Amino acid sequence: MTDKKKSKSPNENKKVAELEINKEVSSGEFLTTNQGVRINDNQNTLKAGERGPSLLEDFIMREKITHFDHERIPERIVHARGSAAHGYFQLYKPLKQYTKAKFLNETSTQTPVFVRFSTVAGSRGSTDLARDVRGFAVKFYTEEGNFDLVGNNIPIFFIQDAMKFPDLIHAVKPEPHNEMPQAASAHDTFWDFISLMPESIHMIMWVMSDRAIPRSLRMMEGFGIHTFRLINENEKSVFVKFHFKPLLGVHSVAWDEAQKISGKNSDFHRLDLYEAIESGAFPEWEFGIQIVPEEDEHKFPFDLLDPTKLIPEELVPVLPIGKLVLNRNPDNFFAETEQVAFHPGHLVPGIDFTNDPLLQGRLFSYTDTQLSRLGSPNFHEIPINRPVAPVHNNQRDGHMRQTINQGRVSYQPNSLASGCPFQAKMAEGGFTSFVEKIDANKIRGRSPSFFDHFSQATLFFNSQSDAEKRHIINALSFELGKVQVDAIRTR
DSSP, X not given: OOGGGSOOSSSOOHHHHHHGGGOOXXXXXXXXXXXXXXXXXXXXXXXXXXXXXXXXXXXXXXXXXXXXXXXXXXXXXXXXSEEEEEEEEEESSOOTTXXXXXXXXXXXOEEEEEEEEEESSSOTTSOTTOSSOEEEXXXXXXXXXXXXXXXXXXXXXXXXXXXXXXXXXXXXXXXXXXTBSTTOOOSHHHHHHHHTOGGGHHHHHHHTSGGGSBSOGGGOOEEOOSOEEEEOTTOOEEEEEEEEEETTOOOBOOHHHHHHHHHHOXXXXXXXXXHHHHXXXXXXXXXXXXXXXXXXXXXXXXXXXXXXXXXXTTTSOOEEEEEEEEEEOOSOIIIIIITOOOOTTOOOTTEEOOOOHHHHHHHHHHHHHHHHHHOSTTGGGSGGGOOSSXXXXXXXXXXXXXXXXXXXXXXXXXXXXXXXXXXXXXXXXXXXXXXXXXXXXXOSOOOGGGOOOSHHHHHHHHTSOHHHHHHHHHHHHXXXXXXXXXXXXXX
């Protein structure tokens, strides 16, 4: 490991240290098969004579080719194009009045993090400079387990209910009859869908703005999108929105610049992040929260559970609570950046969900897609996904299981293992869901408080400078200029 690769934080990064056991260094070593047999000739297939047929018994060639044939895994359905880095989170002051989460109450401990940035619509090989939402996903390796904040660089989303997510992605992806265009929303199916979904208008204002073409991954904000809950030791709840604000400020490029940069270097953002960290110019963000007391839930002209709405900072200021620092590049892109599995359902005690219908759907979707992409319910054992907290449960077996569970008991309750592993009481750190009273009928529908689709879209547009407004108008003109069906453009 070079000096540049070492964590520069004053505290040891427990996750980086934990990954060391899985690292392979081949410098000065002999070439071997996967079974550890040293290889004498890695240049020629075993043949019957120098000009004869290759022999099936060549286990070295068969192993090499077979492994090569299976190297790739399915790319993410969305957020396929990404870059990531290791770092840490440092809390400014305890938040005991709001949450019992330990990592939000211990200022002496740096919490290891792994952060992945991404575009949404494009494939793994698409350009970094596409006009698109950027994923901003943070995995906190806390002492109580992993907490994943799976957000974007825009504080809202296109849709209110997860039921519409497959439709949205089908619409924005390349059109199925010709697989075009790549990493672009400027085509008929996207605008056909959007023009029939008025709830998307607020998000469209953001995506057509300069926020959708950041100058650098180091110069964009991050948002948790949804309203969550914080729970304190007294089981008192407050609503919370999560924010990451870059210390370098928010900067963008113009659309013409983005197209020119893409033509010369499609890895522009990826390279910028990598080189900044390698040179010691570590990216930093201030982590902040917006707090809304439970009793104030209905005091706003919008619904806190609506993911197409934000809480204006003029109404609820963002409280800075700590800093996020990225100070180490991954050692291997596939092993870390590609195999990392984020999930909005990865919580720790002191943080809980709300009834946001988009968030609730994501809780199912992310587990399902990880099973498909990573091939096994044991994806939590992949080194980058392993928590630094100890894991003890009765989950067993499955493809690529790595844990060697001892003993004959894999059920609970039991007496043969003296009841172990024990359930943890709340005072012992056991996770308990917030007790929320619900008195309602089963129904497919939405609250009328979700129906105002235009007020915040107007607010956002009016908040822009004259130049930024022109950029939005020009972006809409460009996008709709690529739409071939007149009725869609008119609508």
